[in-house]
Amino acid sequence: xxxxxxxxxxxxxxxxxxxxxxxxxxxxxxxxxxxxxxxxxxxxxxxxxxxxxxxxxxxxxxxxxxxxxxxxxxxxxxxxxxxxxxxxxxxxxxxxxxxxxxxxxxxxxxxxxxxxxxxxxxxxxxxxxxxxxxxxxxxxxxxxxxxxxxxxxxxxxxxxxxxxxxxxxxxxxxxxxxxxxxxxxxxxxxxxxxxx
Amino acid sequence: xxxxxxxxxxxxxxxxxxxxxxxxxxxxxxxxxxxxxxxxxxxxxxxxxxxxxxxxxxxxxxxxxxxxxxxxxxxxxxxxxxxxxxxxxxxxxxxxxxxxxxxxxxxxxxxxxxxxxxxxxxxxxxxxxxxxxxxxxxxxxxxxxxxxxxxxxxxxxxxxxxxxxxxxxxxxxxxxxxxxxxxxxxxxxxxxxxxxxxxxxxxxxxxxxxxxxxxxxxxxxxxxxxxxxxxxxxxxxxxxxxxxxxxxxxxxxxxxxxxxxxxxxxxxxxx
Numbered sequence: 001x002x003x004x005x006x007x008x009x010x011x012x013x014x015x016x017x018x019x020x021x022x023x024x025x026x027x028x029x030x031x032x033x034x035x036x037x038x039x040x041x042x043x044x045x046x047x048x049x050x051x052x053x054x055x056x057x058x059x060x061x062x063x064x065x066x067x068x069x070x071x072x073x074x075x076x077x078x079x080x081x082x083x084x085x086x087x088x089x090x091x092x093x094x095x096x097x098x099x100x101x102x103x104x105x106x107x108x109x110x111x112x113x114x115x116x117x118x119x120x121x122x123x124x125x126x127x128x129x130x131x132x133x134x135x136x137x138x139x140x141x142x143x144x145x146x147x148x149x150x151x152x153x154x155x156x157x158x159x160x161x162x163x164x165x166x167x168x169x170x171x172x173x174x175x176x177x178x179x180x181x182x183x184x185x186x187x188x189x190x191x192x193x194x195x196x
Numbered sequence: 197x198x199x200x201x202x203x204x205x206x207x208x209x210x211x212x213x214x215x216x217x218x219x220x221x222x223x224x225x226x227x228x229x230x231x232x233x234x235x236x237x238x239x240x241x242x243x244x245x246x247x248x249x250x251x252x253x254x255x256x257x258x259x260x261x262x263x264x265x266x267x268x269x270x271x272x273x274x275x276x277x278x279x280x281x282x283x284x285x286x287x288x289x290x291x292x293x294x295x296x297x298x299x300x301x302x303x304x305x306x307x308x309x310x311x312x313x314x315x316x317x318x319x320x321x322x323x324x325x326x327x328x329x330x331x332x333x334x335x336x337x338x339x340x341x342x343x344x345x346x347x348x349x350x351x352x353x354x355x356x357x358x359x360x361x362x363x364x365x366x367x368x369x370x371x372x373x374x375x376x377x378x379x380x381x382x383x384x385x386x387x388x389x390x391x392x393x394x395x396x397x398x399x400x401x402x403x404x405x406x407x408x409x410x411x412x413x414x415x416x417x418x419x420x421x422x423x424x425x426x427x428x429x430x431x432x433x434x435x436x437x438x439x440x441x442x443x444x445x446x447x448x449x450x451x452x453x454x455x456x457x458x459x460x461x462x463x464x465x466x467x
Binding site: 006007008009010011012014027031038039040041042043044045046047048050052112113114115116117118119121158175177181182183186187 | 217218219220221222223224308309318319320360361362363364408409410411412413415416433434435436440443444445446447467
């Protein structure tokens with residue numbers, strides 16, 4: 001399989017792949033087999049790789065025929081008492097109980113990380129819960145807040161500004177620099193929210 | 197153990213070293229000195245081991261007091277020099293916006309994920325320094341300080357940064373890259389270690405599709421809906437959904453790290 005490779009400066013390349021699952025598999029392969037790479041970053045349908053000096057050659061990128069085992073399964077306990085629960089119910093035409101049932105009923109997949117250390121963009125959620133982000137972002141969303149926007153769910157790892165709709169909160173530590181690995185979620189992980 | 201007290205931090209005083217490369221997949225920005233050449237030079241001048249943490253002053257320098265005479269090097273937006281001082285008044289940056297204060301022994305704050313750098317985007321590392329903060333210095337290095345006889349290179353009035361087109365130059369009209377490389381871009385005062393906001397004619401998109409978030413490199417010229425590019429510096433987010441029209445070459449990033457608000461910068465294609 002050959003992928004389109006775009007230059008990302010004089011020390012990086014952006015590899016375009018057909019889907020997120022391929023990006024996750026390719027990133028795993030590159031991380032284990034290419035010690036010359038500094039960073040290997042999964043995007044929605046891309047993998048960014050960087051070198052410490054001049055851009056290197058990637059050669060032929062070959063993924064095995066069998067998909068590797070899927071990511072880990074992670075359960076995140078949530079207290080659904082977020083300030084936007086009522087608004088999400090209005091926007092979707094569902095009751096608050098149905099919003100919670102649909103959010104806990106779906107298998108989410110961590111597509112890629114960004115925004116903050118340990119912030120995973122979770123896809124695969126119930127389509128009825130696809131609501132637009134807030135017109136005016138909040139200047140402060142507490143760490144541990146579980147939120148949705150567009151096709152994504154996510155958990156704010158620490159206090160930060162944010163424009164997503166807040167459904168509840170979790171005590172799970174999404175990011176801890178002293179832990180190995182520091183991020184609770186990695187691309188490819190399957191996430192289930194559980195009402196606590 | 198020598199101690200350093202921040203008598204006055206100036207406009208913004210942070211601890212910086214070589215940052216946190218290799219952790220972008222966790223959402224951790226690279227961080228580290230915005231002018232790595234000046235930072236490395238300062239450490240060499242005071243005989244520090246590679247990677248020792250230094251202070252990065254911004255626009256208006258700090259006043260520092262040491263509890264015994266201490267050898268320090270000043271580099272970056274200043275005339276490079278090595279001095280032994282008990283009180284150090286850095287003053288305003290000249291010819292740039294970031295001055296490095298490398299103290300012999302380095303600054304010994306607690307490392308986070310292998311680095312002592314302050315990350316303004318995510319809050320990793322020590323908070324920006326405040327009046328009254330006291331920092332411990334590391335042990336006396338084995339190497340002696342070096343006498344400084346460095347030719348101070350006057351920075352160009354309007355720096356020209358070399359860029360490699362892409363990865364998303366095809367998301368723009370054919371004239372956008374030409375516009376990027378023919379205009380002088382004004383550096384907005386609302387620039388910081390996350391990114392430099394540039395003001396000029398809008399770079400027009402060829403289509404309005406939404407880009408799916410993808411990894412970002414330092415030096416990327418990211419173009420939001422306004423068409424006004426943002427040059428990403430060391431504390432940039434690791435992924436983003438705005439197309440990147442071109443990326444500044446790594447060797448020219450130290451110049452980018454010294455761009456002053458309200459001054460101008462130009463770009464030229466090389467690669």
